[in-house]
Amino acid sequence: MSLDLPLILAQTALLLLLALLLSGLIRKWKALLQNRRGPPVWQPFLDLHKFFRKDMVISEHASWVFPLAPYLVFLTSLSAGLLVPMVAAQAPLGLFGGALALVGLLALGRFFLALGGLDPASAFGGMGSSREMTLSAIAEPAMMLAIFTLAISAGSTNLSQIVLASQEPGWKFLDPSHALAFIAMFIVLLAETGRIPVDNPATHLELTMIHEAMLLEYSGRYLALIEWGASIKQLVLMTLLANIFFPVGLAVKTTTATFGLGLLYLAGKLIVLAGIVVVVEMTNAKLRLFRVPDLLSVAFMLAMLALVSTFLFR
């Protein structure tokens, strides 16, 4: 096992910063497509800074679970990020957990966030966590299956191994099963990051909101941590999507050149992906809550199909 510290630190930093940039970027583009000028790309940084400096109001009904949630959300998504190969094909901590650990960590964060939503005894929080958990209960397996599809082809559940396997000859890009898995994964991405057909991050219209409803009682630095964690999670998922389905340009051997190249590739892929997300958000309307499961079960079915197909046509 090789723990090279600089790589870890680098990726941590990358996650922390790139995440905010990415969400800023998406927000900006949406604004542009809506013929608004929109906030600057670095707006998230400013928001975070502001939140950190604000006083906090904690509900009098809240118990010791309430303050736990923000830290867990933040830490889980951050450490999940360290399991994902971003620039280098070998994720810094890839040895210590593969796809399952990644999904598990994200689920852990969600678990506590949902509890945090229930804690302040407000109906909104309960509503939010109920919906969030229900939707993720279908989204999460779909994501797992999508990853499994690749895991089988690569013969490993470790993301780095998947990427490395894809470098070897005889790996076919996007054979049918992978394509199916990709679509499923993309739908999951929309759901998990609370994008439009599923949820609308921009609104606080009580009856439609899902993710935001849980955060209603959070303020100050807690809110900051949660928001940050959420955007890191978004980054992680998009990176995952980008890198394991299009594993080009990741640095296999560790030289600055390859790293630079990898960084560029990553940026490119993320930008494209963000573009797609924005387009989807702009062109679709938000679904009714009880139609969302249909969408997600479509994803689930696609993923299962993908899995079965890898397995039949081999």
Add this chain to the structure above:
Amino acid sequence: MNPDAIQSASNLITLLASVMLVLQLLLAVQSMLITNIRLFALQSFLLAAIAGVVGYAYSAWHVLVVAALTVIAKVIFLPWLLERQVRQIKIEQEIRPFLNMPASMLICGALTVLAYVVARPIPSLERLGSNTLAVAIALVLTGCFLMINRRTALTQVLALLTMENGVMLAAIALTTYGMPLLVEIGIFFDVVVAVMVLGILVFRIRKTFASMDVSKLNELKW
């Protein structure tokens, strides 16, 4: 002992046995209690007579004892007992049986036939008159039918006794010399006691249920 004596003896026995059967059939259709009892007494007497014939023909004295016992117990004592009962409870008329006369006749006939079918293949036992065994079986079967068909407690006792007659007939007819005396006596003793016990029960039932109709005894079920 001379064979023709035996021959005539066996003829005699056959005759008497068939008369017993006829009496049984009469019992099956007769509905006056007293008459029933008398019929039974007569039947038992015939049984005793058969026993006597056997005992005489084969000079088997203890069979004569059996005959004597039969006369005492079944021809005199039990009928007297039962008639006393009837007088006490003042019911002469049999309660309407389940099956009417022709039907019961028919069934009795069928049972007799069955008895013959069952009895035929038995070899080497007809020393004492042909088809005595068949008659015995027929007596038992028809007696059983009588029990099922009649409603009066007394008649059921009577039917039981006629069955017992059949058994004794078989005992005498099949087994050259009847059974060991001890057993015979024991059986007689038991039968008498049984009838007395039955009498007690009939009396108590009569007292508590104010009726002799045993088909009214149906509180205990399931």
Add this chain to the structure above:
Amino acid sequence: MLLTSILCLPLAVGLACLFARPRKVLEFLNLLGFAVGLGLAVKLFKTVLANNGAALTECGEFLRADALSAWMTLLIAVVSLAASIYAVPYLRRDLAEGVVSGRRFREYYVLTPFFAAGMLLVVLANSLGVMWIAVEAVALCSVLLVALYNKRTSLEAAWKYVILGGLGLVLALFGTIFTYAAAIGKTGAETMPSFNWSHLLAQAPQLDHHLMTLAFILVLVGYGTKAGLAPMHTWLPDAHSEAPSPTSAMLSGVSLKIAIYALLRFYILAAACLGSGLSRHLLLGFGLFSMLLAGPFILVQKNLKRMLAYSSLEHVGLICAAIGMNAPLTVFGAMLHMGYHALAKPVLFFAAGNIHQQRHTLDFRRLGGGLGKTMPVTALLLGLGAVAVSGLPPFGLFVSELTVIAGGFISHYVWVGIVMLAALIIVFCGLLNKIAGLLLGPGDGNGGHARETISAWSVVAMSLPLAMLLLFTFWLPDSLRLLMEQAAAIIRGSP
């Protein structure tokens, strides 16, 4: 001299009771008599074991005791002792409440010894004729005992009992005579053949086959009626539920088995004469039918004692079917089962007796629940007894039942084993459901009945058999085991 004394002891007790005045003396005589009887029975089975296998005869082969009869004697002795212990408080209380008159009180104490004596004669008599007489005597005594209470229902029960039993007995006598005749048919007309079972067995192969078949059928139906094999069992629940509890215990604990014993004697003859095919399968069929029939009645039963009676029906069926399978393991299991059942069933009837005296009903709906609260001791013993008879460990019936079924499996009666198991499970469901409903639940639910007043006598009478059952489940003396094995051997016709 031993056999004679075993026989005469209860007779003497009975006669003594006939003339003894004070009630205490009656009770004492009974207790003493049966206690000594138990001692003698133990002595008998020791002696039988001592002259290994060879039967023990007295009075010129009039009395004969082999392993089988010794085993039965033991059962009779134990159960009647337990019954007589229990009878003391039971009848006292009945007398106090005026349920029975003083005359009936005496009647009970006179008849019970005769009852026992009759059963002993059945198992000890060598001549089949005498055996029949004894069975009849047993029937007559027990009829009067059943009718002891002289209520409508008890009279009805007694009447059904005596009429059905009488029919059965006449048929049995018929069969007996046929057996005798079968013997004559071969042994030449001129000599008076002996009516003794041992002789008949000796010359079994030469007996007239046709007559033997006829005889066995008649005896099967006849003694089958007394043993309560379905569909001749119909008198059984009535008689058992209406008799005074000690009598019910003796009826279901031993007298059924006595009838089975009588049946077995003929079964052995028939098997020896005809080859065991027909007789075995008849026994097996009737046994299974009884087991299956018992289930539904227990499932929807309303009356505690009737339920117990049906469970006896089921156990009788099990024993017969086990013997019918005729494998060493099954027959041994049947012997075992006889013993265990004889120990377990009385406890239940005693408990039922307590409940009846406390609450004057045995109807489950009227009893309601919560007996665990209102009469704890009885409830506890009743529960234990129920556990025992429904064939659960740690009580022996589990062992015997499993032995029988296992024996069935290795002797290729797999389907029989399955049917038995199914029947047992059904019965278990019924028993559990009813008994649980009876014992558990809030005690106050049924109109605040007074806590039971239970006398030491009945506690002893109930806990003693259970203790023995438990003891003999986990530690079976070799001597007893040998006895049972020999009995099994006799039944299987290979002594």
Add this chain to the structure above:
Amino acid sequence: MSLCGYAAGAAGGLLFMRREKWAAAFSFGAAALSGLSGLLAALLFLGSGAAAPSWQGELLPTLIPYIKFSVRLDGLGAFFLMVASLLGCAVSIYSLDYAKGFFGRKNVGVFGAFFNALLLVTTLTFVANTIWLFLIAWELMALTGYCLISFEHEQPETRQAGVLFFIMSHIDTGFIILGFLLLFQVSGDFSFDSLHGLGAKMSAGKRDAAFALFLLGFGIKAGIVPLHIWLPAAHPVAPSNVSALMSGVLIKTGIYGLTLVCFEFLGPPPLWWGVTVLVAGTVSAVLGVLYALMEHDLKRLLAYHSIENIGIILMGLGASLVFLHEGHPVLAALSLIAGMYHTINHAAFKGLLFLGAGAVVRSTHTRNMEEMGGLAKRMPDTAFYFLIGAVAISALPPLNGFVSEWITYQALLQGFGTSESLWRLVFPLGGAMLALTGALAAVCFVKAFGITFLAQPRSEAARNAGEAAPSMRIGMAVLTAACLLLGFFPTAFVRLLDPLTQQLTGRQISGQLSVANGLVLASLTEKAGTVSTPVLVLMGLCLLPIPFVLWLALARKTKTRRGPTWDCGQRGLTPQMEYTATGFSKPVRMIFKALFRPRRDTQRDYDFSPYFATNVRFESHIEEVFVQRLYRPLRILIVRVSRRIRALQAGSIHAYLLYIFITLLLLLIFAL
């Protein structure tokens, strides 16, 4: 060893029946000690890594020649003994104070006696070496279990549940007896030694029959859907320490038996066995968790989760059987490890959860979650333990549930490649369902914990609830520690399983499962997938400074104040406004409407228009489809038939005479 301890405990319990304090102290103390000794014995055995069974011995003097009471301890038995003892020990400690709740009402001595007896016979089941001893222990287990369930028999609900349990377990005993007798028929001997590898000697049909019988029998005990109905009925009504014991140990005996017969006795398994078990497991897992979601009775919810976890365990077993058939002993060992690991995990966290639930129920006097809430403040320790259990059972890293399910996933994924038949489809489908199950379990426990412990109390009882008594907390703490250890040191624990896999599959693979000298858990090869829960925890801790640094940097001057929750400008929030458990699971209910078929009835009283109701009453019931479609009709049928048959005995003596007569005639006609 621990046997006598339990015996002593039982005896002591009865001994001190009158003085309840001593009774409780003595019996449960004894139970705890003997549990401890059992744990040590098992650990010693497994630690020694011996594959050969140790200390065979006679328990009692033999009574009848063919009945022997011999016992032995082998890998499998030792493992389950460890599970039982671990839980038994913890629960006994818990009970020391829990039993105080019965003082004055109930006879604690009897309770303790039965409690010990149950542990005793369960232990016996695991070490029994003859069919007789096994069956007797098995049946006694049902008996004592029944007595414990119906301990609080005042409520009719409890009585019915007890009866149901007893009947079901008697039926399963019946199946098991038949199965064993089929084996006995071939072996002709009652000792387990003679049954080893018997499958080779048996005809295929007989083997399959035996397997089917065992699956049914042990399936009922383990609570496989649809044989599970006794489980959600019995667990809630039993005293909570008993429920913990039941779902931790009692239903595991079913797993033990199934493993024993499938791997040891019935020899090389055909394909369909493994597939059947795997499918049964999958179905149980999914349906279990779905029904659990619909519950708002805390203990019923946990009971349904037992069904789910049994399903997951069975998936491991089934996969292992398939691999054995395909001839991949190493993979078989892997999936066996998955199953066994989950077994002990389930014992740990489900026991913990039931104990927690017990503490809650004890202090709120209700099992209905809708009347709880706000308990995290009132009983913080219990809340913490329960939270740990909830995280563990939801298979979230870094706790033990995650580890065992991780291994299960790995086994299934690697299974994809092995077989060529179409049956291999069960692996991906199984994996998918497992994923779904895990996610739904997380939902369910957010609900369970959130509604029970968080927000405002929903009832007066919950408002006045107090922390659990010390020994109860200690008991829970023990299990919490077990969850954490099992989660953090998987490679160490897997080593303990070597004797077991050696015995059942002939392979020891703990070496292949640990890389980086035990820090990282690998699935056979490092390439195939690795995870390391300890490092994940460390990672979290190392990253923790980041928020704190930022906090110190930016937010040092900020103040934190408590304020009311935002109530949309109304006059304060009342508990009625909180989200209810039913409401929480509403979305899931709507998604799976087809399965649940909820029965609703609404009644609204109104003055002039239905839209201005003065008073609305809404009820929604969900009844299990199996009860509805299978069991109730069956019951009704049986009763009806019995009533029909009962008519045979209608009291007419003539009819009775007729029966005899007809029997006689028939016999005469046919036999002659």
